[in-house]
Amino acid sequence: MTIQDRNISPAPIRQLDEAAINRIAAGEVVERPASAVKELVENAIDAGAARIAVDIAEGGKVLIRVTDDGHGIAEADLPLALARHATSKIDGTDLLNIHSFGFRGEALPSLGAVGRLTVTSRAAGAAAAAAISVEGGAIAPPRPAALTRGTVVELRDLFYATPARLKFLRSTRAEAQAIADTIRRLAMAEPGIGFTLRDLRDGDARTVLRLDAETGDLFDAMRARLSRILGAEFAENAIPLEAEREGVRLTGYAALPTYARGSSQAQYLFVNGRPVRDKLLSGALRAAYMDVLPSGRYPAAVLFVDLPPVEVDVNVHPAKAEVRFRDAGTVRGLIVSGLRHALAAEGHRASSTVSGAMLGAFRPQEPTADGRPRIYQMDRPSPQARAAAWTAQAPAAPAPAPMAGFDEPSARYAPPDPPAAPADPAPDAHPLGAARAQIHENYIIAQTAEGIVIVDQHAAHERLVYEELKARAATRSVPAQALLIPDIVTLPAGGAETLLEIAEDLAGLGLVIEPFGPDTVAVRETPAILGQVDAARLLRDIWDELEGTGGDALKARIDAVLSRMSCHGSIRSGRQMQPQEMNALLRQMEATPLSGQCNHGRPTYVTLRLADIERLFGRT
Numbered sequence: 001m002t003i004q005d006r007n008i009s010p011a012p013i014r015q016l017d018e019a020a021i022n023r024i025a026a027g028e029v030v031e032r033p034a035s036a037v038k039e040l041v042e043n044a045i046d047a048g049a050a051r052i053a054v055d056i057a058e059g060g061k062v063l064i065r066v067t068d069d070g071h072g073i074a075e076a077d078l079p080l081a082l083a084r085h086a087t088s089k090i091d092g093t094d095l096l097n098i099h100s101f102g103f104r105g106e107a108l109p110s111l112g113a114v115g116r117l118t119v120t121s122r123a124a125g126a127a128a129a130a131a132i133s134v135e136g137g138a139i140a141p142p143r144p145a146a147l148t149r150g151t152v153v154e155l156r157d158l159f160y161a162t163p164a165r166l167k168f169l170r171s172t173r174a175e176a177q178a179i180a181d182t183i184r185r186l187a188m189a190e191p192g193i194g195f196t197l198r199d200l201r202d203g204d205a206r207t208v209l210r211l212d213a214e215t216g217d218l219f220d221a222m223r224a225r226l227s228r229i230l231g232a233e234f235a236e237n238a239i240p241l242e243a244e245r246e247g248v249r250l251t252g253y254a255a256l257p258t259y260a261r262g263s264s265q266a267q268y269l270f271v272n273g274r275p276v277r278d279k280l281l282s283g284a285l286r287a288a289y290m291d292v293l294p295s296g297r298y299p300a301a302v303l304f305v306d307l308p309p310v311e312v313d314v315n316v317h318p319a320k321a322e323v324r325f326r327d328a329g330t331v332r333g334l335i336v337s338g339l340r341h342a343l344a345a346e347g348h349r350a351s352s353t354v355s356g357a358m359l360g361a362f363r364p365q366e367p368t369a370d371g372r373p374r375i376y377q378m379d380r381p382s383p384q385a386r387a388a389a390w391t392a393q394a395p396a397a398p399a400p401a402p403m404a405g406f407d408e409p410s411a412r413y414a415p416p417d418p419p420a421a422p423a424d425p426a427p428d429a430h431p432l433g434a435a436r437a438q439i440h441e442n443y444i445i446a447q448t449a450e451g452i453v454i455v456d457q458h459a460a461h462e463r464l465v466y467e468e469l470k471a472r473a474a475t476r477s478v479p480a481q482a483l484l485i486p487d488i489v490t491l492p493a494g495g496a497e498t499l500l501e502i503a504e505d506l507a508g509l510g511l512v513i514e515p516f517g518p519d520t521v522a523v524r525e526t527p528a529i530l531g532q533v534d535a536a537r538l539l540r541d542i543w544d545e546l547e548g549t550g551g552d553a554l555k556a557r558i559d560a561v562l563s564r565m566s567c568h569g570s571i572r573s574g575r576q577m578q579p580q581e582m583n584a585l586l587r588q589m590e591a592t593p594l595s596g597q598c599n600h601g602r603p604t605y606v607t608l609r610l611a612d613i614e615r616l617f618g619r620t
Contacts, residue, residue: 030110032169033060033158034178039107040153041186044068047151050213051194054183055205059175061158061166063200069150072123075130078142081119082134084109108153113137114165115158121151136161180209184229185275187211188268188302191225218251226253226302230266234259234300239346241303243338246330248307250338255300256346257292258596258603266300271312271323273304278323281305284332288339291466291563292594294601301339305331344593425583431590432605435582442573444582451609457582458573459598460589466566466599467592468529473509473562480510480525487523487535488516495543496521502546502561509561513539527565538565563599 030036037054044052047070057063073081084106111117112134122129129147133140159165169175180197187195197209211228214221219240227235238253255266269281281303289299313324325331425434428449437445444455472478491499496519499506503513510527523535530538541564577585589595589604597603 030114030158032178033064033175034182036060036064036111036155036158037066037179038182038186039111040064040066040155041183043107043153044070044151045186045190045193047071049150049193051196053196053198054179055198055200056176056179057200059169059172060179061169061172061175062156064155064158065152067150067152072126072149072151073119073121074123074126075142078119078121078130078132079139082108082112082117082132082139111155111158112139114161116156116160118154118156119151120145120147120154122147122149124149176208183209185268188222188225188229189270189273189275189304191221222251222302223253230300230302234266238300238302239342241338241342243334243341245334245337246327247311248305248330248334250303250305250334252301252303254303254339254342256596257289257299257343257594257601259300260289260293260297260601261300262297264298267298268302270302270304271314272306272309274314274323275321276323277321280325280328280332281335284335285339287332288336288343291599292343292597292601297601303335305335307331346593346596430586432586435579435586438577438582441576444577444585446582446586448607451607451611451613453586453605453607455586455589455605456598456603457575457577457585459602460585460595460604462566462598463595463604464585464588464592465529466563467594469509469527469562469566472529476508478508478510479528480512481528482525483523483535488520489523489536489539490520491539491543493519495519495540498543498546499539506561509565511538511561511565530565541567566599 030039033056037056037060041052041054044066047068049068049070051069053067055063055065055067108117108119113136116133116135118131118133120129120131129145130142131145132142159169170178176199183195183197187193191214194213195209195211196207198205199208200206211225214224216224219242223235223238223240226238234255235253237259238255241250241252241254243250252270264282267282267285269276269278269285271278271281285299285301285303293299307325311326313326427433427447431448432453432455433446433448435444435446438457439445442457444457446453446455469478496515499513499521500515506513507525510525510529511523512525513521513523516522521539523539526533526535526538542561544564546561595604
């Protein structure tokens with residue numbers, strides 16, 4: 001069908017008016033109330049504010065008010081502040097050397113185009129304050145106002161000038177949560193600034209978020225701020241990061257692998273203090289935790305990447321949520337290596353949430369009918385009762401057989417001293433204590449100075465073997481043992497071809513295979529560190545792991561192979577261990593990086609403090 005058939009004539013090209021241009025621009029900059037809050041709070045931060053207060057009503061759809069104590073805006077500059085592409089942040093000669101959040105001069109004009117905007121400000125040193133209003137793009141002249149210092153930006157009836165946009169907003173609760181999340185992200189990067197978020201309902205102001213300014217050095221202030229935002233649990237299980245390479249600096253906190261989350265919502269990434277959502281940074285974070293997290297689990301981290309502004313382009317997204325690095329490889333390598341070194345430095349440490357979950361699974365004895373816990377006299381025995389109890393519980397001394405000619409022994413029989421047992425390490429001499437028992441042929445019970453440690457022997461040894469294999473593989477020094485009779489292994493369709501493609505790399509790991517027919521390989525050598533191993537089962541597991549990694553890089557595929565090998569070379573569940581073996585395993589765990597979790601991200605041990613155990617028995 002042609003244009004003539006549809007009876008449509010081409011329309012002439014015309015210049016859009018300023019109001020239409022502003023409304024179109026607002027659609028890119030202001031997607032929802034949270035976007036407006038982000039722009040206004042960033043302006044307050046750029047103004048040097050020490051305290052920022054945000055008031056909202058109906059999830060920001062009815063009212064958004066941002067108050068700061070920054071340097072303010074001069075009365076003569078107020079009309080220009082509402083003009084498009086007018087800014088004090090840059091002079092336009094260099095769009096790469098940007099040191100501020102805002103630089104385009106689009107936020108206030110865009111908000112004024114789709115809502116009722118009022119800006120009240122008093123510049124530092126000014127005799128009085130002034131206010132200016134804009135409604136649907138129409139700007140009123142400045143007028144006198146009352147304000148002691150800083151700036152107050154009030155936005156009412158957002159999107160009233162573009163009613164169609166209101167239909168795309170979510171519920172009031174969802175929009176309010178998005179605003180709170182936006183403020184939290186900005187507050188993470190500015191621990192020295194105080195933030196307050198209030199929700200105005202029916203004349204009442206409910207404080208949703210209050211973050212006082214933190215003091216101290218960078219890491220102390222950051223840790224305190226993150227503890228308030230993400231919770232004390234994150235702060236307890238996070239490790240500080242500080243690394244630098246070629247002018248790029250990485251700081252922040254990353255959680256232990258055993259504190260993994262079920263989604264990536266606990267990942268916060270910042271570039272030069274600006275919160276971003278960048279695939280490069282997210283991928284580097286995922287790669288750093290690659291062999292310490294199970295499938296479907298995500299690390300929790302707050303990472304700050306700082307580099308010269310000319311090395312990163314922040315002008316690639318309307319909301320400035322994405323960035324582009326000039327040398328992306330250096331940034332990615334710094335994140336991966338910095339995180340891995342920090343995690344390795346923590347050694348055997350595991351998250352406190354594992355112990356907390358274990359305590360939560362315990363069920364102490366039910367209370368009495370009146371709801372009070374049972375009280376036992378033995379909990380606080382008197383000295384006389386304690387002495388009597390010890391006497392009653394003392395083992396009875398065996399009496400000797402009567403000697404010929406005597407009806408009763410003339411003296412008590414003293415049993416011989418028991419043979420001296422081998423000395424165990426003192427419980428307070430090592431972080432993981434001294435082994436005391438093995439239960440169910442899989443769990444080692446160790447006593448520490450502050451409580452007990454329960455170790456999963458198979459998971460712990462699996463990590464130890466894995467780390468040793470990786471260290472040997474890095475130097476191509478994995479010793480192999482030749483099989484007297486090669487094992488012939490038949491694999492599923494395509495399995496043999498997949499393994500033979502990396503046969504040279506497998507040989508470097510001590511596993512030598514050769515083709516032996518359709519979907520069949522011959523295993524001639526196996527890694528000596530694994531001891532006796534079921535070659536058929538090992539090859540099938542390696543093939544499964546390679547299929548799971550898909551087209552990942554060779555390093556990831558080799559690590560997957562090593563992970564499977566270590567599983568086959570570890571102490572199996574059901575094996576009884578001698579005390580010397582158990583203590584040797586504990587000492588090796590203390591000296592091995594990442595020994596707090598196995599190759600699949602599961603914890604290798606849990607710690608129970610004596611105070612927690614006593615609490616379970618009502619001794620507190």
